[in-house]
Amino acid sequence: MAFDGRLRYSAHMVPTLAHGRAYVRRHALPLIAVVVLTIVAASVLRLYAHRQAVMGLQQDAARIARQEERLLGSELQRFRLLPIVLVEYPDVGDALRNGSVAAAARLNQKLRGLAERTGAPVIYAIDRHGRTVSASNAGQSDSFVGRDYSFRPYFRQAMRTGTAEYFALGNTSHRPGLFLARRIGLASAPDGVIVVKVEFARMVQAWASDAGHTLLLDDHGVVVVTTDSAAEFTLIRPLTPAAEATIRQSQQFGDIALRPCPYRIAGQNATDREGVRYVVGATPAPLPRWQLIHVLPSEPALKAADGWVRSVTALIAVGLIGLALLATWRRTRAERAALAREALEDEVARRTAELRASNNRLTVEIAERIRADQRFRAAREELAQANRLGSLGSITAGVAHEINQPVAAIRTLADNARTFLSRAKPDKAAANLAAIVELTERIASIVQEMRRFVRRGAHGLGPVSLDAVLDGTMLLIGDRFRTAGVALERPNGGALPQVMAGRIRLEQVLVNLLQNALDAVADSPSPRVRLTVTEQPDGVQLVVEDNGPGLDPAIASEIFTPFVTGKPDGLGLGLGIARDIMTEFGGVLETIPSGLGGAGFRLRMRRA
Template sequence: MGSFSAKSIRVRVALAAVLVVALTLVVALGLRAYAYGQALDELRRTVGRVARQQERLLSSELQRFRLLPIVLGEYPDLRSALVAGPGRAADRMNEKLALLAERTGAPVIYVVNAQGRTIAASNAQQPDSFVGRDFAFRPYFRGAMANGTAEYFALGNVSRRPGLFLARRLGPVEAPVGVVVVKVEFGGLARAWATDVGQTLLVDGHGVVVVATDPRARFSTLRPLSPGERAEIRETRQFGSLPLPLSGYRLGKRGEDRDRVGDKVLSAAVPAPLPGWRLIHVAPVRTALREADAWVRAATVLVGVALALLAAGWLWRQTRAERQLAARAALEEEVTRRTAELREANGRLTVEIGERIRADQRFRAAREELAQANRLGSLGSITAGVAHEINQPVAAIRTLADNARIFLERAAPERAGQNLASIVELTERIGSIVQEMRRFARRGTHGIGPVAIAEIVEGTMLLIGDRFRSAGVTLDRPMAGEALPMVMAGRVRLEQVLVNLLQNALDAVAGQAVPRVALYVEDDGGDTVAIVVADNGSGLDPALAPVIFTPFVTGKPDGLGLGLGIARDIMTEFGGMLETVPSRLGGAAFRVTLRRA
């Protein structure tokens, strides 16, 4: 009887083991199909997010350098050097360009006369100097002379280093003075891209990989080039004598993407901030599936443990106390192993969270750099007005000081004291103008707090008021001393928004018989306060109105299309908004809505 009982127990144990294994295998197959689907979906989202993040870094880098030709176009010494040709003016320009290149990180900055010959360059003192070289054959020179601006990627004709050439014409198309060129190289950007998992490829309109985190993919093509395309590239010497072979990457077919060595990958492509260019990010599928397998194994272990527990419960009444103790020991060992796996998974999750936080910090830093560049660009257009604002009181101070000296010589101290009091008032005004200009140029912080609209309006007028007076444009605005509400914002960034809107309005009314611009406050006593800037210009183009806040969309012939996009981002940070509204003056109007303090 004892032998029969032991045999019966062994049969039950064997049957329970077979059932547990069979059910665990069925569950494992289902979990594997689910985990693979989830892993691929997550990898697809990650690849798309990284591609968009890399494109934002590229856009930020390009925008930083796109401002340089515009700023250089305002240098009076630049035009003098182009008109005079080689000589002292060109030598001085060489020194200025070298200093500017060092401070901005640009590899080289140079200016070319209307015949295509380089007059001055930042590398004038180096062995590979561009000075005296003829670049008339380069497409970026011809494009800038014809269209005002041009951007062209190519191997350097002298340095043999690849880069993007940003060119801008000086002077009107019918009487050009020359072209200013800034070269941008992407080595640092590629190293920043390489910190993310996978490979990033920047592809031009011909399908040529011009920048890549995979060095072996550089200057290869994602598709075969036609004879016409190869002839065009050879004629312009865009890539010198490079053979431009096929890269081996097969991208674009969902589920069939392969990398250079044939491994399966997932890819995401986004438009790059250059016409016809794309930014592609690829990541290997193998790693994601390996992690999914690890998860399936862990989940299968849990399911197996659960089924084993059920089986153990079924066998519990049939087994002896020794078997119960052995099963408990096995369970504790399994739980310990699973706990270790969960700790390891938690450590990986912590690392991933840290990476995402750092990526967000890089994006915020890039956006602040773009806003700072926009403020400095605005300062360039208002500097002349601020200088005029300062020159007038300085001239008055000199006259009052001379008169005070005469009054003192004539023993008229009362009259001299009046003059000295006037001098004190004028110096206070000069100090307020300079302080406002320094505050505006200083890098803005993310602090948000109560600010007075009256102070914001007065600070803005200190910066651009003379532009309105010089242009003869009537500006209707709140009177000094008028009681205005407090709002939640950052002073410097809110002034940046108003300066941008007022400068746009001033440009919009140019050519009007009676130009008018109005800045007024709408306050209905609610939770929000609005500031409206309106003009009597020609109004917004209906085709541009829906996308006017999109980066690089502009109605100005020489505009970059960044100011309104930056202004809207600033308002979003303040918890407010920027929108277009009907103008009571008949032209265009923009309303800034802020939370009441």
Template sequence: MRGPFSVSTQWRLFAAAWSLVALVVVLASGEVARRDARESAGRQAATASTLHAAVLRSELERHRSLPMVLAQDPDLAAVLGRPDAAGAARLNRKFEALARDVRAAAIYALDAEGRTIAASNWRLPTSFVGSSYRFRPYYYEAMRDGQATFFALGTVSGRPGLYLSRRVDAPSGRPLGVIVAKVEFDALEADWRASGEPTYVTDADGVVVITTVPAWRFHTAQPLSADLRRRLAETQTAGSTVPTPLPFNTAGAGLVRISSDIPEGLYAAASDPIPDIGWRLNLLSPSGDAISRAVAIARWLGAMTVALLAALTGILLRRRQRAAARAVEAEQARIELERQIDLRTTELRSANDQLNHEIDERRRLETVRQDLQDELIQANKLATLGQIAAGVAHEINQPVAAIRTHADSASVQLRRDDSAGALRSLANIDRLTERVGVITDELRAFSRKTRSETVAVGVDGAIDGALLLVAGRLREKGIGLERRRAPAGLAVRAERNRLEQVVLNLLQNAIEALEGVQDPVIDLGVHVKGRHVTIHVADNGPGVTPTVRQRLFTPFTTDKPDGLGLGLVISRDIVAAFGGELVLEPSSAGARFTIRLAKAS
């Protein structure tokens, strides 16, 4: 290489220049990444803090109305006005049931002197009944102001909680006592703890009341004043805990450094007010590792970028020297590529011939599969006919017996020259014969093998055909039928006999599921929504077991002792061939199957 410098000197200058560039880029990119990572950690902490605050406000709102409602209870006012053992016992039971329903830790009533006259924990060894709480702020503040909130350790249970109190007044306005509800936040703290972000709530004095780190409870966000320390001791707020400041060190830019109780390191701090009771929620999002990782990645990317640029520059320096070599390599590569193309073309021709053969074989197998599916559907029809044979025979026997009776009547009437009576009997015979014909026509049409070409099919017609075949079994089993007909003239894209077969299968399953059920009922209805029609068949039986539900539409899955587990599979395939779907919908009782089909134009 020609120039004012030798080749070795040029390479030494090249290395020195790019080393200086790499140092500047690595340091600058690290600092930019550190700033961005801190801002991102702050935004993440603020979002999480807002969500936690919303959950806390929701929890507080759910319980705040409880004392206000109970303060209006006439039974409570009566017992506070005139204490008696029977009234207190009734309140004990009422408070016990209410605390269980609303998930309150305790509900109890204090008389005008601060003594507990009834409590939800009256059965427990830690019962509040008979204890005096006139020293607690939730008593004397409620007696003074009408209501109060107070967070403290329970003097009996030793468990922290929020006390919500309301004064109970007589109609004359005279204070009778105070109703108190204690709310514990163990579940809320557990949910916050699962997020991995230390969270704590401070009251108006800066004392930690709710926290995911139990060691922080009743400590303070700033040094305690002598007056606050005295009030905490008088009200027994923190029990034996000696409040001290939290173990935080400010690290700047919204970050704090923690050295105890939780994993050490940097945390992004965020807070949201809970204005209704003067609390503030504080959240610490772990960010030390994220910041370090972001700085390391940014520096690594900066170094890699500089290295890549340096490598490209080095390649350019040697471009002339390697131009001839690249030309030779390119020619050799072209020759090899042409050879590979010829080889690949031969392979593709062979693969194409094999693919055509497989396509022909797949078409043949598809034809065989369709024939087998049609045979299976036909077998299912015949099996279904066998199951309903007794009911259909009963349906036919009744009109046949009536025909015989009317025939005998007509014979007697003719001998008596009662031609009018004979004509009436013959008309009844004609009507009954027509009914038998309808049933036998339906059986013959149902048993006929059909293909699955879709046409416009009347919904009520298909349902009527299925009901005609199971009417006898419904009456025999004493099963009620609640049916909602389709709008007049409603039709779907389907095939009449196969749609009837699906409805019949679902009705058969419902009848069998209702065996032994008291007041059995089948609900059959049709709904139209846009371009889709829904047919549902529901029963009030025991429903489908979870084990069977998971594999319901898998062949040979059934919970019937003598079932094959193919009826629902066949029905689903039939509906799918119509472009619809058959599903088992969630139901509070029994089973509810739904057929969804496209509405005919």
């Protein structure tokens, strides 16, 4: 019996063990598949996420580089106007030609005031031998007066070609900066050079608000301006022997030893000495053969991408485990549930594919909208710049005509005075000379107004006289009205009130409105434009109206919207800019019915 019992026990155990092994295989294989699929999905997602993160960083780095290049170009353009304006100062030529102490003292005061108003660190005049005769820091411990700068390349180049822009470490102040130089006098007989130094401390502070670091490279590959102090005055590439000799001879960087840059840049990627990886955005700087580079660390973006991958992988793993458990549970049920199980799996697969396709379409649409927005912003900035340059061009033409008339009169009076002197008639000659003085004062007032209009970047608010604003506006565009034969009616009956505004920007608004009115009445048989000032309990109103055809009803309600214009060749930016300026003043620019039958615009301003 024992033998038979053992046989029965063994025979019972064989199918039981086989069933156990099949059970283990049936449950282990789905789990193994879940693990494998999760690892594969994580690897694919990680590659995708890292690629997208790097592409996003490259776009951000390029965008920041372009943005900072535009900021640098705007700052340089503001200072590049100073040497051009200073060439017209008569005291500059007197101080350089005659060596007069009094002329140098007067020029010191003018340069000091100009430097304070513009924010230039120092402005100075060098005679033709290279000696500084006048400077905005005269009388200070670091005064440039009396110093010899004939060895500086910017002095030699300006004397030779007329202009020069040169970056160097200050020989006296030991602060780096860009020296903008312009020759005074003719190339055959130069009087000297006027120099404006530009420092970049404020620019670096503005750049520092962006993520990453910015490097400004000169034509030799030297990092001259940067937000990373460790990279300042380092070399992005080795110097050639000729460049090294030139830098040493001109003392461009003083005693500073130029060492290799801590960033090793290769295309759009870079690493530092610690092995930290960066993404690079580069753009040409607004100086010959200079380059602006912006580097963004890639590690934060890659960590964020890894976090996203972990989250998505966990969701995928949970989903796969759920599917595996569901499949295992379904397989243990009767055959009658097989069709339902297959239908459910097919539905899950179909919906997963639909969601993935929808997600891909949304990703493409979002990227396209971002690119369209970037193109729109760039186009709007270009159009605004074109509008400003066009207005400045028409004003310059009118002012040139205003100056030509008194210049012609001065020549005639001077010839007559010479004739009277030769005939021993000093009284008549003196009368001609007095008339010449009055005409030169007229020219000086016109030129001063033009220069003030060019410096319209100041944004301060304060009490402004409407009389002075109207006089300045007429100096700029009065010639256009007289040439076109258009009557401009100005307010009469005493002094006009003062308002809270910025004079130059308020003149810009009036110039824009008056030019539009002048264009509107061009075909009118008896053109008229009228300015009216009315004092109200809550402020001051200034109305500009004309007897032209008026505003087109189709665009009247959107006349202040950018790119909406009634002119065939207009950009549609002027009125929008004018309304923004009035809003900054705390005032209003609006359209009103014109008492003359054409278009009317009303400026409401706060009383000073």
